[in-house]
Amino acid sequence: MFPPPGPANKIVGIFELRVGDIADVHYHVDWVEDFNKTGKIINPNSWEADMVEHTREEALARGWSGTWFSSEYGIFNMEPDLLHAPYLSMIADVMPDVLSTENTLETFYKRHKREWGQMRWDNTCLGGAYFPWMCSGTSATPEGETWGWMRWGEDANWGVMTAALLPKPQFWALRVLFSPIWFPNRVSWKTGDEFIEFPLMNQYNSIDFSGCTFRTQMNIGSQWMSCVRKFRDVPLSCKPGETITARFPIWSPHVKTALDKGRFGYFRINVIDPFGFCPLKADILIIPESMQQKDDAGMPIGPDAIINQS
Numbered sequence: 001m002f003p004p005p006g007p008a009n010k011i012v013g014i015f016e017l018r019v020g021d022i023a024d025v026h027y028h029v030d031w032v033e034d035f036n037k038t039g040k041i042i043n044p045n046s047w048e049a050d051m052v053e054h055t056r057e058e059a060l061a062r063g064w065s066g067t068w069f070s071s072e073y074g075i076f077n078m079e080p081d082l083l084h085a086p087y088l089s090m091i092a093d094v095m096p097d098v099l100s101t102e103n104t105l106e107t108f109y110k111r112h113k114r115e116w117g118q119m120r121w122d123n124t125c126l127g128g129a130y131f132p133w134m135c136s137g138t139s140a141t142p143e144g145e146t147w148g149w150m151r152w153g154e155d156a157n158w159g160v161m162t163a164a165l166l167p168k169p170q171f172w173a174l175r176v177l178f179s180p181i182w183f184p185n186r187v188s189w190k191t192g193d194e195f196i197e198f199p200l201m202n203q204y205n206s207i208d209f210s211g212c213t214f215r216t217q218m219n220i221g222s223q224w225m226s227c228v229r230k231f232r233d234v235p236l237s238c239k240p241g242e243t244i245t246a247r248f249p250i251w252s253p254h255v256k257t258a259l260d261k262g263r264f265g266y267f268r269i270n271v272i273d274p275f276g277f278c279p280l281k282a283d284i285l286i287i288p289e290s291m292q293q294k295d296d297a298g299m300p301i302g303p304d305a306i307i308n309q310s
Helices: 030-038 056-062 104-121 169-177 253-260 289-296
Strands: 014-016 023-027 040-044 051-055 068-073 125-130 186-189 195-201 213-220 232-234 243-249 265-272 280-288
Touching (some): 014 040, 030 040, 051 056, 068 104, 104 125, 186 195, 213 253, 232 243
Parallel strands (some): 068 125, 186 280
Antiparallel strands (some): 014 023, 040 051, 213 232, 265 280
């Protein structure tokens, strides 16, 4: 594999398959989707960004294996204190609206869920290296920047870890995204059901769900909904790479009563692997169908409304 030249100020991304057995993708991975559809890619030929087109047939004839790895994806400038700065995303396939209410952490999470998800489900992808894991080293400049960056500049603050090995907020977002299990943010509940259910994929390489502990907690949806102490373990079984419909009983009488009255419930899952490590905790809102339908309804029309049917 050969890391491609990357004049990032002149291009959006690179899919380098001219050299080596494995193609190398830089910056964001939309290039792969386009390449899979068209069989063509335009790459910079040098740091001067003179662009040259290449085809899948040419690469395979040269000896390319048909697989790829991203040696540099997820470039994202982030100073630890700036949680409300959506402009911090430097290279992205979907640029955030700087006037939106989306903060930096949300921008980071959404972008990487999209890109890392695409890498996970592409069977020609061998993996990727997030760039970079750690921020630039400490500085000896007279400015004496307190965080120890190389210079006063946002473009030196890449990495989810500071130079002093302290995790930035984005570190925890990346931890959630790299978890071998992804849970939904909310599920719909049907009146009368004693359970909730949703599809769950086992993204472990060699661990069956039967070897994990799924420790559930729940409460009614209120200001104290996360103040839970009781728990109940729910056994699941699913082989690596397979997907099941996971069913979790609603064992809290308080949650049952709340759902029956049209209120929402709160559900937390703590995943514990066979070694006792907790790779993920996930919060899920249980929304009654009646409440969901109300959210999905359009603008109400009052009795004095005049409807133009022309």
